Amino acid sequence: MATLLQILLLLLSIINRPTTTAAAYLPPSMPEEQDQAPPPYNLSTLLYTLGFHDLSVAATSSAINTANLTTIFTPTDVSLRSCPYCSLPLxxxxxxxxxxxxxxxxxxxALGTKIETLASTPTTALCLTLTKSTPENSTIDPTLFVGGVEITRPDLFNDxxxxxxGIQGFLAHLSPFSCQIERMTSLSFPSQPASSPPSTVMRTLLKDAMIRLRMSDYTVLALLIQENLDQLLQLNSMTIFSVDDAGVFGDGHTYVSNLRFHIVPNLRLMALGLMNLPSGSVLPTMEPGETLVVTVAGGEGLLSPxxxxxxxxxxxxxVFNEGIVVHGIAAPFPRVHRTTMGFWPDQTETINLGPTTTSDT
Structure with missing residues (x-):
């Protein structure tokens, strides 16, 4: 009996012993691994895989932390080539x-929403402006633009x-006033506004343009804008055709006295709109009674620019911002008149024609 009693007591002690959970047998590092966030992306590899080869190179040294929630509007390689002076990392x-x-x-x-970018610094905020083109058919999604560049491949990657x-269009660096200017970016061939904006807004736009021109070998134009500031402040927007500094100090000195003939008033004609103008199109200038004529349309290829x-x-x-765009030209514009053989310079002036239609420059 004693032996049987001892066996029963031993069984009871085993049954009443506290049990341990299965988790106690898991490796101690497992719960910690489950709480950790996924490792950040290799942004360069991701962009390259999606077809953005040029920008992927800039991403190798980017300060973007892909462990944080981020939206990237990525320009195509072709778009990047439209801005050869641009810094890709920026x-x-x-x-x-x-x-x-x-x-x-x-x-x-809302149309005109401004979103601050990762390029902002403690002293200067840089914003992308959202604009859109709404189709008449309400069942079709609107065409969206950020910074004036169309979103052509939305939601290309989203995890x-x-x-x-993906975006495609003509690029430029953001203006230091991009978060301050309330006017919206023009998306197409712009029409003259019903009322003029305050001169303070145009003054800010002109100041922004002058800063950029000084960094882009167009210092002479920046000085001319300053000299003609009172007249330019009366405009709602403008398209300026300009010779660079080297051209002005070469054979293009007549540009200085003919600036008004090189400005299209109240019209911000961006590259896409300019290149789509057919041959024979006439553009007004600030010079009363004087116009410019498209003598060779864009899109004719490298041999016929x-x-x-x-x-x-x-x-x-x-250089461009919300109210101004500057296009480069090889020489100052001469006055021309139409003949049966095309457009020829007026005989009354001696403005240099610059490169001819058969020239390589």
């Missing part, structure tokens, strides 16, 4: 914004941490 930051902005959310934001939208008054357009969107 462009990447200027087109990246904190937070997640899928296309549906962007579509519902809940990073959103990438666009010409206005027989002068080659050497660069587009050299």
């Amino acid at each position: 462009l990447l930051l200027e087109h990246s914004i904190p937070g997640l902005y899928p296309f549906r959310l962007l579509s519902n934001l 809940g941490t990073i959103i990438i939208h 666009m010409r206005i008054n027989n002068i080659k357009v050497t660069g587009t969107n050299i």
Whole structure:
């Protein structure tokens, strides 16, 4: 009996012993690993995989932390070539914004919404402005633009941490006044506003343009704008055709005394609109009674570049903001008149024609 009693007591002690959970047998590092956030993306590899090869190179040294929620508006390689003077690392930051902005959310934001970018500094905020073109058919999504560049491949990548939208168009660095200016970016061939904006707004736009021109080998134009500031403040917007500094100090000195003939008033004609003008199109100038004529339309290829008054357009969107755009030309514009053989310079002036239609420059 004693032996049986001892066996029963032993069984009871085993049954009443506290049990341990299965979790106690798991490796101690497992719960910690489950609480950790996923590792950040290699942004360069991601962009390269999506086809943005040029920008992927800039992303190798980018300060963007992909562990944070981020939306990136990524320009195509072709778009990047429209801005040869641009810094690719800075462009990447200027087109990246904190937070997640899928296309549906962007579509519902108000026209003219400004979103601060990752390129902002403690002293200067830089913003992308959202604009849109709403189709007449309400069942079709609107065409959205950020910083004046169309979103052509929305929601190209979205995993809940990073959103990438593909964009295509003419690029430029953001203005230091991009978060302050209330006027919206023009998207197409602009019409003259019903009322003029305050001169303070145009003064800010002109100041911004002068700063950029001094950094883009167009210092002479910046000085001419300052000299003619009172007249330019009366405009709502403008398109300026300009010779660069080297051209002015070469054979283009007549540009200085003919600035008004090179400005299209109250019309901000961006590169796309300019290149779509057919041959024979007439543009007004600030010089009373004087006009410019598209003598060779854009889109004719490298062997037949666009010409206005027989002068080659050497660069587009050299500098632009919400009210001003500057395009480069090879020489000052001469006055021309139509003949049966085309447009020829007036015999009464001696303005240099610059490169001819058979020249390589």
